[in-house]
Amino acid sequence: xARAPNGLPEPHELKNxxxxxxxxxxxGSREHRNRVFLSGSSEDVVRRRRDDxxxxxxxxxxxxxxxxxxxTYLRRWLxxxxxxxRTRESYRLTIxxxxxxxxxxxxxxxxxxxxxxxxxxxxxxxxVRPPTRSYSLRVLSIALNVAVRKKRLIPYNPADxxxxxxxxxxxxxxxxxxxxxxxxxxxxxDRLGPLFTVLAATxxxxxxxxxxxxxxWDRVAGTLRVERTMLYRPGIGxxxxxxxxxxxxxxxxxPALAQDALRExxxxxxxxxxxxxxxxxxxxxxxxxxRRAGGALAGATVTxxxxxxxxxxxxxxxxxxxxxxxxxxxxxxxxxxDPVRMAVMGHASRAxxxxxxxxxxxxxxxxxxxxxxxxxxxxxxxxxxxxx
Numbered sequence: 006x007a008r009a010p011n012g013l014p015e016p017h018e019l020k021n022x023x024x025x026x027x028x029x030x031x032x033g034s035r036e037h038r039n040r041v042f043l044s045g046s047s048e049d050v051v052r053r054r055r056d057d058x059x060x061x062x063x064x065x066x067x068x069x070x071x072x073x074x075x076x077t078y079l080r081r082w083l084x085x086x087x088x089x090x091r092t093r094e095s096y097r098l099t100i101x102x103x104x105x106x107x108x109x110x111x112x113x114x115x116x117x118x119x120x121x122x123x124x125x126x127x128x129x130x131x132x133v134r135p136p137t138r139s140y141s142l143r144v145l146s147i148a149l150n151v152a153v154r155k156k157r158l159i160p161y162n163p164a165d166x167x168x169x170x171x172x173x174x175x176x177x178x179x180x181x182x183x184x185x186x187x188x189x190x191x192x193x194x195d196r197l198g199p200l201f202t203v204l205a206a207t208x209x210x211x212x213x214x215x216x217x218x219x220x221x222w223d224r225v226a227g228t229l230r231v232e233r234t235m236l237y238r239p240g241i242g243x244x245x246x247x248x249x250x251x252x253x254x255x256x257x258x259x260p261a262l263a264q265d266a267l268r269e270x271x272x273x274x275x276x277x278x279x280x281x282x283x284x285x286x287x288x289x290x291x292x293x294x295x296r297r298a299g300g301a302l303a304g305a306t307v308t309x310x311x312x313x314x315x316x317x318x319x320x321x322x323x324x325x326x327x328x329x330x331x332x333x334x335x336x337x338x339x340x341x342x343d344p345v346r347m348a349v350m351g352h353a354s355r356a357x358x359x360x361x362x363x364x365x366x367x368x369x370x371x372x373x374x375x376x377x378x379x380x381x382x383x384x385x386x387x388x389x390x391x392x393x
Contacts, residue, residue: 013059016051019044024051028058057114064160075116076109078158082148090246091236096144098239103128103141113158118166121145125170139170177330178323185331186379191318197310199270200292200302204325206263206375208332210234211325213253215302216245218289222259222267229257235301243301260375267291336374 016026025044043058045051079100086093107124108116121142128138146164153162180188185205192198204214212234221230232254233245248254259267270291277298278285286299294302307325315322 013055016048016055018048024048026051026055028055030062061157061160073113073158074109075111075113076105078113078152079105079109079145079148082151090238090244091234091249094236094238096147099137099141099144100148103133103137104145113152116149116159116163118163121163121167125168135170135172139172142167142170177327178321179327179330179334180320180323182335182379184320187318188314188320189379192314195310195314196273196295197292197302197307199266199273200307201311201314201328202266203263204328205331206260206266206379207257208329208336209257210249210253210329211304211307212236213248215290215292215304215307217291219271219291220289222291224264227259227264229259229263231255231257235304237303243303258372260372260379262376262379263372332375 014026014028016024018024023044024047025042028041028043030041041058043051043054045054083093083097083100086096088096104124107127108120111120125138125142128141133141142164146162149159149162149164152158153160189202189205192201195201200214203209204211207229209229209231213231215235216233217229217231221232222228223230232248234248234253236244236246238244274291274293277293281298284298286297288299288301290299290301292302294300294306304325311325312322
């Protein structure tokens, strides 16, 4: 094995014109199985690979795999993730749709911050919105951190040097109590009217509402058990999965408004079930889709329906999630305590509850407040529950 004056093994040319250097894994080891063969198209290429390998050994990390592409690594990382199903699917969709088309073919060992900057520019040129671009960079950074710290595949995280995406946080559009009453009057006759009423009267998340089953509603006690959320997985379909956090699992005392909506939904569903006959899919869901009788209701269908109903009521267009902000704001206006608001909202921290409350446990107080507000005014709600 030829060595340079500095003691490093020197590359030598093979008969086929390629170059190779032989390194030894382990100090003083002469066994053949501990040898490492690095080859390349030129002497300079092999020298660089030799130096990278020796540097990795000195730093105690795994030498870069010259054949491992960024796409292959990211798919392996996704398969090994131990996170909630909803989180994994969100990561997978982001990686497949917004990352791999741009950098999937680049070798992981050669990936740099400039490649990520180019990816973000290309995303913007295709009309990808800033929040999505920012999220794709954040997910990629999480994956590359694993490659650096746990797998020791690369010496640093290229995402640390990438340009940040400026994102302007959209303030929720919260309806006034009068606007909310007008909306509830308009939705009453719509097929999804009971759903929107339950969302506004309980503040539960859209996914939580779509995953509700009739067994979650205790008609005698007037309570609703929230313990699952609906998730759509490409290639698989809809699935009821664990909610956002442990605090998201909760039992709510229902306002009379919500209980009336659930009874109306039961009546309407019974009629739909009779019309569908043997085509009905009995999943036990409270809110079901129209195309596949008894099947899960898609979130996009709910969003489009709300936009249509807002236009009919001559109201500003709002998101489905804005109904949750409306609920939180009402609870804040009537002066309910932080522990009560956190419990009924299913939040893990007071900061998150405050984020949902805009100027304008036991959840019986919250239920009474909602009934008073939609039956009268905020002042009436304050009088009803005796707080300020």
